[in-house]
Amino acid sequence: MSTRLAKGGRLIDRTKPKNFTFNGKRMKGYEGDTLAAALLGEDQMLVGRSFKYHRPRGIVASGAEEPNALVNMGQGGRFEPNQRVTTTELFDGLACTSQNHWPSLEFDVGVVNNYAARFLPAGFYYKTFMAPAPAWKHVFEPIIRKSAGLGKVPTEADVDRYEHFYHHTDVLVIGGGVAGLAAALAAGRSGAKVLVMEQTHHWGGRAPVDGGEIDGQSPDDWTAATLAELESMDNVTLRTRMMGSGVYDHGYALGYERVADHTPGDDRPRHRLWRIRAQQIVTATGSIERPLSFAGNDIPGVMLAAAVRDYAVNWGVSVGDRTVVVTNNDDAYRTALVLKEAGLEVPVILDARDQATGPLAEAARAAGIRVEVGKAIAKVNGGKRVTGVSICSQAGEGSAVEDIACDAVAMSGGWSPVVHLWSHCGGKLIWDDEQSHFRPDPDRAPTGHDGQSFVVTAGAASGAMSLADVLSDAYAAGQQAAKAAGGKAVRKAGPKADPEATQPMAPVWIMPQGAGHQKRMKMWLDYQNDVKVSDVQLAAREGYESVEHTKRYTTLGMATDQGKLSNINGLAILSDALGQPIPATGTTTFRPPYTPISFGAIAGEARHEIFQPLRRTPMHGWHEDAGAYMEPVGHWRRPYCYAKPGETNEQAVHREVLNTREKLGLLDASTLGKLIVKGPDAGKFLDMMYTNMMSNLAVGKCRYGLMCSENGFLSDDGVVARIDEDTWLCHTTSGGADRIYAWMEEWLQTEWWDWKVYVANITEQLAQVAVVGPNARKLLEKLGGMDVSKETLPFMQWKDGKIGAFDARVYRISFSGELSYEIAVPASQGRAFWDALLEAGEEFGVMPYGTECLHIMRAEKGFIMIGDETDGTVIPQDLGLNWAISKKKEDFLGKRAQLRSHMTDPDRWKLVGLETLDGSVLPDGAYAVEGGENQYGHRNMIGRVTSTYYSPTLKKGIAMGLVKHGPDRMGDVLSFPTVDGSNTEMKARIVDPVFYDKDGEKQNV
Amino acid sequence: MSNAVSALQGASFDGYCKVEEAGLVGMITLRGDLSSEGVTKAVKTATGAEMPGQGQITEGAKGRAGWMSPDELLLVVDHSKAADLVAAATKTLAKEHALVVNVSDARAVYRLTGDAVREVLAKLSPADTAVMVPGQLRRTRVAQIPAAFYLTDDQTAELICFRSVAQYAFDLLKDAVQPGSEVGIV
Amino acid sequence: MLILECPYCGVMADETDLHGGGEAHLKRYGPGSSDEDFQTYLFHRANPKGVHFERWRHVSGCGKWFHAARNTMTLEVYGTYSAQTYEPPKAIINAVKKKHPEWEGPNMGEAK
Known part of the structure; x- marks a missing residue:
């Protein structure tokens, strides 16, 4: 039985009860409880099932290292699986359920895996994959699918908010135990800017539980006094409920602040991810106790010795009435003493060492506790709860010499520093023989941008194991960090504790040391993933010598806890099996985050309407009001079409095409890129950027131009206008403005930096409207202002002037084949201009049109579209655009590449028009095939469709495509297999890509 | 012209700082040799402000002049x-x-106005806003868009972004100043 | 998450304010160049374990390209400098040599 003690619990407030439910059962705890403490207080030791064998799992630890006690937390929009009960603060109304069981926690069908355990050894999944495929599909997969997975996937959208916060500090202290506080004190006194974060909601770490005196005060009193001093410093920021999640390059660190996990629905952000840039980072992350490997060490009721102590001291919770303590070090004696003091039974302390002579052992004996040295647990008795232990000699093979009844076992295999944050960015470790753990090697710290170390460990995280050592190490760490971060020297002495005599621990990796296979199959290393001593030994026998391979083969140290309890024990077993010392085996890589952090915190504010920037033109609101169907073009949203009530999008598109061809259409072309290029060398520069000549373009005229990458591939196109002697305006594609602007700047800054050219991106300064159709001129003439007649403003020229009351630049250019003006006005007047055009155009049958209409009209004219006809592998020559490639120029970007043999290969696929024999529309991307097969047994492909539409103008399907020798095969009929499953082919004839008004009579009026 | 409108036409939101779109603001990009007399004169004529040094923004009777890059200035003037x-x-x-x-x-x-302007900007930008003082101009990123901002005093910041993402920027700022989301690092 | 000092703005810029541009000091080969030179220019890039010269653009800052001398293993930055140079400045070379006396110097624009 675990229960709440009548008194005690330094962190709880018994006047403030909190109600919660576990698997629907109503339970009660107190303010200050973790969920783990509250569950144990209600005798809920069994909280879940293991991943593979579905064995009963109880709470093992009291902090972030907990591997077992993961629950489904919350409901609806706040449901989240895999929440550790040991790091969850209790609040009123908390509802959680256990995981990994079916149909119930108490009775689980999957536990059959447990009885089949000898058939599910290390590498089971890998071996199973090798089995005949049908066995996998029909036997293994259904079973694994039923039983696999940790927790349930949320089904509703997260209702909470999250945010990021960028913070810059001289010194970042991670950990708010006495070590972190001592380091913060030193750093704070130096005047440096300090941020201290503590993952729980209380300061002081475990020192108040472990006892001792700091500067003559209890650890609790010292913590309170130190906090008061730190709080009085303007340069120090203290944050609780914030975990140091990761340490990255150049002093970057993530702090995971759980702002409102314990107050859901209070309108605060649930989590805040601090993105910290620190000059120096002090990791005061403490240490984690290791389990011992004895048979049955996973039975609920077997816990870490310090956790048993924490529950008693911090939360007034007894995990059992009779607790057997088993240890290889002095520290676990503290647990025995705490339990005894609380009036609980400790039938025996089993000390695997040959003797127990330290002061703590003496104190235990003096308290009347039986201490057995050289003894071990042969096996734990019990199923869903410990009922007793059989004890044996540590030296032997495990013959039981005595059975002792108990309902809890407190084990301690020694302590390992939490080296994760030190290691994330390259800090190296050394093996400490005395403590049998890896600790940070201060000579091989992570280094920053200046080549100097930027992380220093403090206290137990350094490997300091006594209070006195912890304090002196931590204060020195704070001083060192502050000095490196530019703080002033600190002369004031740090906190001190009296040295204590201890007896060295003795490494114990298997208990008893001669345990046979039957016992080793029941010694759990990794509780979460069901990895046992025998599994690691099997992996070694099968040749997995690298610790990283063994991890993946056995799953040791994977999943949510990443082996916080199991790593060192597993390494020791592997090293033993390989016959090499532990440091030769090494550790697996420590990667951030320290414990899992929420996706919400990672996403931060980037959700809903601010998931990503959405670019809007000045007329965007009109389009939305008009019910336009919008499509993304880069980050822009552009109207695809403006369907009227009762109209399908397709009908709307066809109406827009016909109306524009017959009367008058308006297109919001504001998204087109507009770059001003100016300077004495601007002409020379543009001749390099474009395949055609731009330097000889006359002022007042426009020219269509192509841009290629240095690979020769077509990258952008658009109309260039010569504004004055040394100024050009370059239009880019809608998605291409920023890219082409950057492209120009890159060449100017990094290759031709002596050329006198300035570029400015004025894309968004201007709203641009294409006024298109036979009535276009009538509309502009009605509005009045500048002369837009054929004589004054012929095709491919531009002019500045007034259209109505608007200052405008008008280009006579056409992407539709119709009489067309593209008119730019200041963006602030874009909407007013659009409104004016619509109003005045009514009598001429004006209708706005969208991008699909634009696409159809350009395809009818055989105009290429970047991204349709091009895909990053197409050169202008493939598209019959040789006319736009200057032969006079010695050089332009892409010219050299286009001379490569592959680029001049006559077999390259080239642009043609395609018309189906029956007038139907070819599928986009369809491939043309011819006889024979290639080396892979696929039909030989000779071309593909790049653009395909139903032409409302021509009343038939039209398409463009790239076809091998296409231009030489006019009139040939090609086969395009369909992919709709009908196993049929469509036939299409190769034709000229200009389907409509070949002579340009409509646009040139 | 009377029919000219700014992107959000003065939209505002009161959170733990106040966010308001500043309406129409005149802005001029000037690229050239910043050490030339001509440029200094042009800046003075347009804004009344002195030439800003690296990372600075200066104020004159008619406007401000901000240093954008070694060969670019931003002049903030009457629209x-x-x-x-x-x-x-x-x-x-x-x-x-x-x-x-x-x-x-x-x-x-x-x-952006309020005691916590630096904190609000720090939710969105990797720049160290805590050390910013009036007179400095920082070009950086706010969430996923480029932006520039400066303090006019300790309680007021002005942030400039592209017009097309005006709504995104406003929504970002609105989110950042939501009551309840105070970080407490002013 | 690197920080690099933009030599134009003088600010320590966060990596998210920057855009990486690969190896620095490439020599452009255009029309008239041999296939081998052109191929090297277009495709061959150094990928050293150690000292490396890189192009970066302060993309959400001043928009300027600059160069950084950086160690790809230790992440140490020896210095940043103008992109408008054909080779690393003497001061940068010295900064590298001070840390790595055995370093043989940059391999400029040649086949690697």
Whole structure:
């Protein structure tokens, strides 16, 4: 039985009860409880099932290292699986359920895996994959699918908010135990800017539980006094409920602040991810106790010795009435003493060492506790709860010499520093023989941008194991960090504790040391993933010598806890099996985050309407009001079409095409890129950027131009206008403005930096409207202002002037084949201009049109579209655009590449028009095939469709495509297999890509 | 012109700081040799401000001049005068290699007021806003868009972004100033 | 998450304010160049374990390209400098040599 003690619990407030439910059962705890403490207080030791064998799992630890006690937390929009009960603060109304069981926690069908355990050894999944495929599909997969997975996937959208916060500090202290506080004190006194974060909601770490005196005060009193001093410093920021999640390059660190996990629905952000840039980072992350490997060490009721102590001291919770303590070090004696003091039974302390002579052992004996040295647990008795232990000699093979009844076992295999944050960015470790753990090697710290170390460990995280050592190490760490971060020297002495005599621990990796296979199959290393001593030994026998391979083969140290309890024990077993010392085996890589952090915190504010920037033109609101169907073009949203009530999008598109061809259409072309290029060398520069000549373009005229990458591939196109002697305006594609602007700047800054050219991106300064159709001129003439007649403003020229009351630049250019003006006005007047055009155009049958209409009209004219006809592998020559490639120029970007043999290969696929024999529309991307097969047994492909539409103008399907020798095969009929499953082919004839008004009579009026 | 409107037409939101779109603001991009007398003169004429040094923004009787890069300035002026000022500066700089363009309508400007302006900006930008003082101009990123901001005093910041993402920027700022999301690091 | 000092703005810029541009000091080969030179220019890039010269653009800052001398293993930055140079400045070379006396110097624009 675990229960709440009548008194005690330094962190709880018994006047403030909190109600919660576990698997629907109503339970009660107190303010200050973790969920783990509250569950144990209600005798809920069994909280879940293991991943593979579905064995009963109880709470093992009291902090972030907990591997077992993961629950489904919350409901609806706040449901989240895999929440550790040991790091969850209790609040009123908390509802959680256990995981990994079916149909119930108490009775689980999957536990059959447990009885089949000898058939599910290390590498089971890998071996199973090798089995005949049908066995996998029909036997293994259904079973694994039923039983696999940790927790349930949320089904509703997260209702909470999250945010990021960028913070810059001289010194970042991670950990708010006495070590972190001592380091913060030193750093704070130096005047440096300090941020201290503590993952729980209380300061002081475990020192108040472990006892001792700091500067003559209890650890609790010292913590309170130190906090008061730190709080009085303007340069120090203290944050609780914030975990140091990761340490990255150049002093970057993530702090995971759980702002409102314990107050859901209070309108605060649930989590805040601090993105910290620190000059120096002090990791005061403490240490984690290791389990011992004895048979049955996973039975609920077997816990870490310090956790048993924490529950008693911090939360007034007894995990059992009779607790057997088993240890290889002095520290676990503290647990025995705490339990005894609380009036609980400790039938025996089993000390695997040959003797127990330290002061703590003496104190235990003096308290009347039986201490057995050289003894071990042969096996734990019990199923869903410990009922007793059989004890044996540590030296032997495990013959039981005595059975002792108990309902809890407190084990301690020694302590390992939490080296994760030190290691994330390259800090190296050394093996400490005395403590049998890896600790940070201060000579091989992570280094920053200046080549100097930027992380220093403090206290137990350094490997300091006594209070006195912890304090002196931590204060020195704070001083060192502050000095490196530019703080002033600190002369004031740090906190001190009296040295204590201890007896060295003795490494114990298997208990008893001669345990046979039957016992080793029941010694759990990794509780979460069901990895046992025998599994690691099997992996070694099968040749997995690298610790990283063994991890993946056995799953040791994977999943949510990443082996916080199991790593060192597993390494020791592997090293033993390989016959090499532990440091030769090494550790697996420590990667951030320290414990899992929420996706919400990672996403931060980037959700809903601010998931990503959405670019809007000045007329965007009109389009939305008009019910336009919008499509993304880069980050822009552009109207695809403006369907009227009762109209399908397709009908709307066809109406827009016909109306524009017959009367008058308006297109919001504001998204087109507009770059001003100016300077004495601007002409020379543009001749390099474009395949055609731009330097000889006359002022007042426009020219269509192509841009290629240095690979020769077509990258952008658009109309260039010569504004004055040394100024050009370059239009880019809608998605291409920023890219082409950057492209120009890159060449100017990094290759031709002596050329006198300035570029400015004025894309968004201007709203641009294409006024298109036979009535276009009538509309502009009605509005009045500048002369837009054929004589004054012929095709491919531009002019500045007034259209109505608007200052405008008008280009006579056409992407539709119709009489067309593209008119730019200041963006602030874009909407007013659009409104004016619509109003005045009514009598001429004006209708706005969208991008699909634009696409159809350009395809009818055989105009290429970047991204349709091009895909990053197409050169202008493939598209019959040789006319736009200057032969006079010695050089332009892409010219050299286009001379490569592959680029001049006559077999390259080239642009043609395609018309189906029956007038139907070819599928986009369809491939043309011819006889024979290639080396892979696929039909030989000779071309593909790049653009395909139903032409409302021509009343038939039209398409463009790239076809091998296409231009030489006019009139040939090609086969395009369909992919709709009908196993049929469509036939299409190769034709000229200009389907409509070949002579340009409509646009040139 | 009377029918000119800013992107969000003065939208505002009161959170733990106040966010408001500043309406129409004249802005001029001036690229040239920042050490030339012509540029100094053009800046003075347009804004009344001194030449800003690296990372600075200066204030004059008619506007501000911000250092954008080693060969680029941003002049913040009266919106209605921007076009004329561009013409005048172009004339002043006719003999040297320079580019002056009106970018007033390519931008949106937000004013952020409250004790926690630095904190609010720090939710969105990797720049160290805690050490920023009035007179500094920082070009950086706010969430996923480029932006520039400066403090006019300890309780007021102005943030400039592109017009097309004006709504995104406003929504970002609105989210950042939501009551309840105070970080407490002012 | 690197920080690099933009030599133009003088600010320590966060990596998210920057855009990486690969190896610095490439020599452009255009029309008239041999296939081998052109191929090297277009495709061959150094990928050293150690000292490396890189191009970066302060993309959401001043928009300027600059160069950084950086160690790809230790992440140490020896210095940043103008992109408008054909080779690393003497001061940068010295900064590298001070840390790595055995370093043989940059391999400029040649086939690697």
